[in-house]
Amino acid sequence: MNAQVETPDQQLRARARRVIPGGMFGHMRSEGLPAGYPQFFARGEGCHLWDVDGRRYVDFMCSWGPIVVGHQHPVVTEAVQRQMAAGDCLNGPSERMVELAERLVGLIPHADWALFAKNGTDATTTCVTLARAATGRRKILVAKGAYHGAVPWCSPYPLGVTAEDRAHLITFTYNDAASLEAAVEATGQDLAGIVVSAFRHDYGFDQELPDPVFARRARELCDAAGAALILDDVRAGFRLTLRGSWDLVGVQPDLSAWSKAIANGYALAAVTGNDRFRDAASRIFVTGSFWCGAVSMAAALATIDVLEAVDGPAHMRAMGQRLRDGIAAQAVAAGIGVRQSGPPQMPTLLFDDDPEGAKGDRFTVEALRRGVYLHPRHNMFLSAAHTEADIDFALDATREALAALAAA
Amino acid sequence: MNAQVETPDQQLRARARRVIPGGMFGHMRSEGLPAGYPQFFARGEGCHLWDVDGRRYVDFMCSWGPIVVGHQHPVVTEAVQRQMAAGDCLNGPSERMVELAERLVGLIPHADWALFAKNGTDATTTCVTLARAATGRRKILVAKGAYHGAVPWCSPYPLGVTAEDRAHLITFTYNDAASLEAAVEATGQDLAGIVVSAFRHDYGFDQELPDPVFARRARELCDAAGAALILDDVRAGFRLTLRGSWDLVGVQPDLSAWSKAIANGYALAAVTGNDRFRDAASRIFVTGSFWCGAVSMAAALATIDVLEAVDGPAHMRAMGQRLRDGIAAQAVAAGIGVRQSGPPQMPTLLFDDDPEGAKGDRFTVEALRRGVYLHPRHNMFLSAAHTEADIDFALDATREALAALAAA
Incomplete structure (x- = not known):
């Protein structure tokens, strides 16, 4: 044998x-x-x-x-080692958080402020909470088939999820302005925000870049309703541009969710937003044990340096x-x-x-x-x-x- | 001047x-x-x-x-440096994930398996999703004033949260068996799980250790209903014992949420569970971009080594x-x-x-x-x-x- x-x-x-x-x-x-x-x-x-x-x-x-x-990039590794030798998880943030927020505000046209988390899902969920807090409304529009995270309100495989977790979600078809208009109409006066991916990157389908007509219409509909245009840039952020992916079609969101590439593999997520949402962002309670971690922010600063340099x-x-x-x-x-x-x-x-x-x-x-x-x-x-x-x-x-x- | x-x-x-x-x-x-x-x-x-x-x-x-x-503990730092030199965030997990799951299963009496995340809130939310997935029921019992995270279903400051986010939560008073019984009664036949903190550690109040009578009653009520007893050990885990905090009162939960201390400040969370919940745990979809990160798991293994040694x-x-x-x-x-x-x-x-x-x-x-x-x-x-x-x-x-x- x-x-x-x-x-x-x-x-x-x-x-x-x-x-x-x-x-x-x-x-x-x-x-x-x-x-x-x-x-x-x-x-x-x-x-x-x-x-x-x-x-x-x-x-x-x-x-x-x-x-x-790239893995083990020397510039990122050097920044990480320097920060690790000082401290990562302390009783509050380090100077790195302020530097990174300043850097993002300087880079990203729509951004007047930034806050930080660990998962992409933390960032998308925070955007939704923020949109509701700022508007006092409840309805959130999402594209059919889009991935925005793996928690009950947005999980693509909703086992263990209740109907109430999605009670205020309304779907539209990405790049279809008429379907977006119909979805806005369906909210009555209760539209808090529209969530869009950087482009249509649904699993198993041909990808679609955003149609500028659709993107502009999304912006107009949010402006007309006083709602938040939320860009889920978790997957695409920093790969297409450092300015936020919809900058490429000339449309600025109110809020953006970032994660994945922003710290070259170190666990970090961010929300950037404009001044209309600053007050609400200062009043919602979002936090996590490791969200002030300085090492991942040092990694993000170095990652931006490298991406800009090359x-x-x-x-x-x-x-x-x-x-x-x-x-x-x-x-x-x-x-x-x-x-x-x-x-x-x-x-x-x-x-x-x-x-x-x-x-x-x-x-x-x-x-x-x-x-x-x-x-x-x-x-x-x-x-x-x-x-x-x-x-x-x-x-x-x-x-x-x-x-x-x-x-x- | x-x-x-x-x-x-x-x-x-x-x-x-x-x-x-x-x-x-x-x-x-x-x-x-x-x-x-x-x-x-x-x-x-x-x-x-x-x-x-x-x-x-x-x-x-x-x-x-x-x-x-302690910050900069040499045993943890050495393990972290060794893993960083190989890789952290790869296309899948490293051997460290298996080693850590084996270690937790060996340490924690109730644990037959483990899965990993980044935030304590990831772990508590996963436990709730798991309880619902396994039971097909919806109601979750939580103690009034207890902190289980900062997302809509459990945030202590619910600005931007909708009524539906909490539609299936029912509260009881920690250490009050009668209030727990009344809350179970109020679920009808719809009890998915009971979430308990390791002890009552509400902000601004005198803390209370768990009353063994209350703890045993929580266990009995879950057993009678086929529901999950969920221990939120995020704050206390590894400080009172390495075996799960309710081991000290002789009561084993079905599911435990861990984070904070398990990797000495490296971003990591875990859910441990028993075999009753293994199948559901293999069918729910929970994930994050950095959840396979090997460095935080190497840190956790070293942290356990140190905690056991001293x-x-x-x-x-x-x-x-x-x-x-x-x-x-x-x-x-x-x-x-x-x-x-x-x-x-x-x-x-x-x-x-x-x-x-x-x-x-x-x-x-x-x-x-x-x-x-x-x-x-x-x-x-x-x-x-x-x-x-x-x-x-x-x-x-x-x-x-x-x-x-x-x-x-």
Whole structure:
């Protein structure tokens, strides 16, 4: 009898199944990915990632967004080490909080103030609370299928959620101004705010950039009603621009929710807002044990420094475009229909005639075997650490993966 | 004309008022403290804290709970540095998550599994969602005045919160079994869970340890209804015992929420649960961008090592008792009536005949001037870094502070 030799990843999965529900939870549960994807990771450096089995990948998930200038970036690490040697979690904030708030107010056109939290969901939930506190109204408009967090009011899988948790939500269709108008109409006089994602980045669908007509209409409707236009920039913030993603369509929100990339993987979230919402922001009670942590704020300041120094959004756009153009040519050559959508910094790749996602699964597993970590259905992420050589390495893998798909 | 020389703390407050709502938000806003308390902090080491004006304090707030073995503890720092050099926020969890879940399951009698988050509020909210998911019911019982977080379902200052956010909450009085029975009765057949704090640690009140009769009745009522007994151990966890705070009264919950002290100030929260809730825990969707962060889990493993090696809870109890006994004797000598309540590791000190808190304010400000950071109304926190010499230093300050109060 041959003993089946288990890899470290398999061994960890077996141990995890005993002490972690389902072996893992949330968006990083590998169950949602095809067989062959690792569950456990050991190391990151630049745009490279190593799993616990020692396999190295050029990574296009960037930890699902947070890693924006690359793992172990020396400028970020130096700032973090300096702050850690002083203190992180103290009896109140450090000077870093003021510096970071000043920096965000200086960067982001709509921002007159900032406050800080830990999760993207903290930031989106705070925006909703703020909109209600400032307006004295209750209705919140959200786009159908949009992700704004994993708590009862917005969880995409509402098991354990009550009907009352969503009693004041009304949905519209992203980029459909008429549906937004109808949703506003449905609120009566009770509109507190409209929540919009930076672009339409729903899981498993082609991405859509915001239509400027839609964006301007959202702004007008909020102004007419005295309601809050809330930009959920958690996923896209700092990748498309440092100024807030709707700056690209010339529309400023009242409130923005930030997290993921703002501190290059250190746990941080932020809400920025304008002066109309300053008073309410000073009166609501939102807090957390670690929200004053100075290290993640030092990391954010350093991350902004690096992104500005290298023009991170432009670099990520160029690298994403290089990847996109390469794959497009390869797909034509292989005779395979692909759809690439979303901003180049956050690409989504879906296959034609692939209702079950089998082609996407096969393609990404073939790339994975060749050292390139892609996602078959979710939008991916470039970082400022990706070089032309990394993209070309990835394109060698995608060429072979497409060939394998064509041969199948 | 004398130019008014501003201290660094005053300068930062002025800058903060421009870019942070109200100058600061949440429980660390110094507005809740008497004049003289600093808002901004520079450094921590052991049980000592330095504000931005360079004043050093023996600290009895421990960052409002998280610092449990002392700032910059070498064992924690070493574990953190080792993990940081490998990776923190990757495309999935590291081995540290499995190790920590195994460690918690080994330590905590009721725990068959663990999952991880960032805020204490994440953990309490997940417990409520889990109770509803597992039972298919909606009603959640909470003690009047208890703090379980700062999101709409439980915020103590519900500005921006809708009635529906609390539609399925029913209150009882902590330690009052009859009121708990009445609240269960009021749920009809719709009881999902009962949330209890480790002890009654409401802001501004004398603390109460859990009455074992009340605790056992809570257990029986949950068993009879097939509901979840949820222990909110966010504030007390790891200070009274490493086994879960209600182990001290011989009652095991179904679910526990942990955060604050479990990683000595690194942002981490956990939910532990028993096998009855494992399936539901594997089906609910709870997640966050940084919830797999390996550094905070490495910190938690090291924190547990230190707490076990030095018997942290016993040490904190002894130091807290030394402080309490000393202050009690000083108060008698000064002819001032004080009430000291709560477990010695988490002491609360209130003054007789002090309805407005003026005596508490005066006392703590006098202690602050003498290098001892106390809180006039909230429970305080000992750490394993407090030595007899630190307590005696504090007692010199409290003696003088009481004398100042007696002279006033």
